[in-house]
Amino acid sequence: MNHGYYLAMAYAAAAIALVAELVALRRARARALALIEGERELEAQD
Amino acid sequence: MNADKPQMNAVKAKATTSPLPSMNFFHYSSPSTFFGLAGRLAPWFFALAALLAVAGLYVGFGLAPTDATQGEVYRVIYLHVPAAWMSMLLYFVMACYGAVAITFNSRLSAMMARAIAPTGAWFTFVALWSGAFWGRPTWGTYWVWDARLTSELVLLFLYFGFIALANAFDDPRRGDKAASLLAIVGIVNLPIIYFSVHWWNTLHQGSSVKLTGTSMHVLMLTGMLLMTFACWMYAIGATLTRVRTIILERERRTRWVRSIAGVA
Amino acid sequence: MKAVLARDLRLAWQNPGETLLTLAFFVLVATLFPLAVGPEPDLLRRLGPGVIWVCALLAAFLSLPRLFAGDYADGTLEQLLLSPQPAAAWVSGKIMAHWIATGVPLTLLSPLLGLQYGLPFEALAALFAALALGTPVLSLLGAACAALSLGARGGGMLLALLALPLFVPVLVFGAGAAEAGATGISPAAHLSLLGAGLILAGVGIPFAVAAALKIAVD
Numbered sequence: 213m214n215h216g217y218y219l220a221m222a223y224a225a226a227a228i229a230l231v232a233e234l235v236a237l238r239r240a241r242a243r244a245l246a247l248i249e250g251e252r253e254l255e256a257q258d
Numbered sequence: 259m260n261a262d263k264p265q266m267n268a269v270k271a272k273a274t275t276s277p278l279p280s281m282n283f284f285h286y287s288s289p290s291t292f293f294g295l296a297g298r299l300a301p302w303f304f305a306l307a308a309l310l311a312v313a314g315l316y317v318g319f320g321l322a323p324t325d326a327t328q329g330e331v332y333r334v335i336y337l338h339v340p341a342a343w344m345s346m347l348l349y350f351v352m353a354c355y356g357a358v359a360i361t362f363n364s365r366l367s368a369m370m371a372r373a374i375a376p377t378g379a380w381f382t383f384v385a386l387w388s389g390a391f392w393g394r395p396t397w398g399t400y401w402v403w404d405a406r407l408t409s410e411l412v413l414l415f416l417y418f419g420f421i422a423l424a425n426a427f428d429d430p431r432r433g434d435k436a437a438s439l440l441a442i443v444g445i446v447n448l449p450i451i452y453f454s455v456h457w458w459n460t461l462h463q464g465s466s467v468k469l470t471g472t473s474m475h476v477l478m479l480t481g482m483l484l485m486t487f488a489c490w491m492y493a494i495g496a497t498l499t500r501v502r503t504i505i506l507e508r509e510r511r512t513r514w515v516r517s518i519a520g521v522a
Numbered sequence: 523m524k525a526v527l528a529r530d531l532r533l534a535w536q537n538p539g540e541t542l543l544t545l546a547f548f549v550l551v552a553t554l555f556p557l558a559v560g561p562e563p564d565l566l567r568r569l570g571p572g573v574i575w576v577c578a579l580l581a582a583f584l585s586l587p588r589l590f591a592g593d594y595a596d597g598t599l600e601q602l603l604l605s606p607q608p609a610a611a612w613v614s615g616k617i618m619a620h621w622i623a624t625g626v627p628l629t630l631l632s633p634l635l636g637l638q639y640g641l642p643f644e645a646l647a648a649l650f651a652a653l654a655l656g657t658p659v660l661s662l663l664g665a666a667c668a669a670l671s672l673g674a675r676g677g678g679m680l681l682a683l684l685a686l687p688l689f690v691p692v693l694v695f696g697a698g699a700a701e702a703g704a705t706g707i708s709p710a711a712h713l714s715l716l717g718a719g720l721i722l723a724g725v726g727i728p729f730a731v732a733a734a735l736k737i738a739v740d
Binding site: 218219221232236251 | 331341492496499500
Binding site: 360403408409411412415416418419422423426427428432435436439440442443444446450 | 666670671673674675676680683684686687688690691694722726727730733734737738740
């Protein structure tokens with residue numbers, strides 16, 4: 213009864229989800245800061 | 259189950275400024291003050307989550323015995339049950355924030371609801387996926403259209419629907435309100451998920467953990483509870499982190515964000 | 523509420539094109555399936571309820587965008603919301619009109635469609651009852667999704683994302699009732715669930731729709 217495969221698949225998916233969410237959080241923050249910088253520059257040009 | 263996170267009491271207060279400036283209760287209900295609080299708290303929640311996860315997995319894999327009927331594969335329970343509980347708890351909290359957002363026209367509450375949604379969706383996905391890989395060796399199938407699994411899948415789509423609806427309008431406030439209403443309407447799904455194993459003969463096993471006691475081995479239960487708290491702490495940390503980004507975007511025209519962005 | 527119901531029904535009657543076309547389309551689909559899949563009776567008997575239910579789902583879904591869009595565009599919606607009558611009342615009228623135009627015809631035709639699949643009498647009866655209880659729920663849930671996504675970007679796809687997952691439990695229990703009827707088990711459990719869902723939705727959804735429309739119009 214090799215149940216290791218099923219255990220591994222389940223926990224691996226969770227690990228991937230964890231990493232994906234943390235990466236997404238970082239990138240969203242970077243995007244927000246870039247957006248603010250961009251708008252600040254646009255206003256500075258006016 | 260006490261669903262209150264520590265900062266929720268402060269946030270659930272009215273967003274309009276109180277006539278009594280000495281009341282700290284309302285202090286954190288504005289995005290600018292909450293931004294700082296969330297930033298200070300989030301790392302602690304992540305650290306706590308990591309600690310509890312290590313403890314939970316150690317107890318669950320290292321100390322708890324092998325199951326008599328299922329062998330080793332039952333150990334998915336340390337992931338599947340916490341994820342499923344979190345998927346429901348987070349939806350409930352999200353709907354509560356939505357209700358506050360609509361009733362009190364609170365911007366921050368709407369932002370918190372938006373912050374919870376992706377995390378909730380991830381937990382729902384993990385619950386479904388881990389459940390499928392638990393079902394295959396034990397029931398013989400990855401999926402069955404019984405009440406509990408179907409409702410959990412509907413929950414996943416409710417999260418997706420919330421996120422899509424919130425972002426479907428040019429006016430973010432309209433998205434806030436529409437998505438909050440959707441969350442409130444969808445809350446009917448939670449009792450269906452929870453009680454489905456009592457109401458119908460389904461393939462999914464009934465609850466082994468009730469308020470009156472449990473039929474589980476104590477070490478298995480300990481591992482499961484530790485993992486549940488780990489997931490809970492992680493969810494709070496992730497939500498606080500995400501809401502900071504949402505605040506930055508939504509309040510980007512304000513002076514305080516402009517000054518922060520230069521430093522951050 | 524009666525006024526809005528009457529008005530919508532009159533509109534549907536005067537422009538029968540879209541309604542009849544949708545209906546005809548699904549009757550055709552339900553009829554074509556046995557021809558395409560082949561005459562094997564067991565296979566057809568198993569497919570029948572599911573196919574007919576999917577047709578009911580799609581018939582309800584495809585007419586949803588029109589439910590509020592016309593009134594939203596020409597300002598009638600704002601007028602209705604400003605009226606002294608509670609919004610939930612005339613909303614119920616609108617939803618009922620939608621059901622009468624989509625769900626009722628399909629329900630009435632379902633015994634005939636079911637015969638093409640060789641369904642036994644008990645299954646036909648169960649299917650009819652299930653559709654009678656379930657199609658109003660589809661109209662109610664669909665109306666809520668239509669109201670929430672009124673004027674949103676991504677229109678049809680967003681509506682599908684919101685509505686179809688909510689339709690799924692109705693589909694599962696509705697088709698399950700007919701299958702129970704076919705295999706001899708009592709469909710009472712499925713039907714009572716659909717009935718409970720109908721009561722819950724009938725009481726709660728109109729208020730949710732009214733709230734959603736107010737959000738859309740503000």
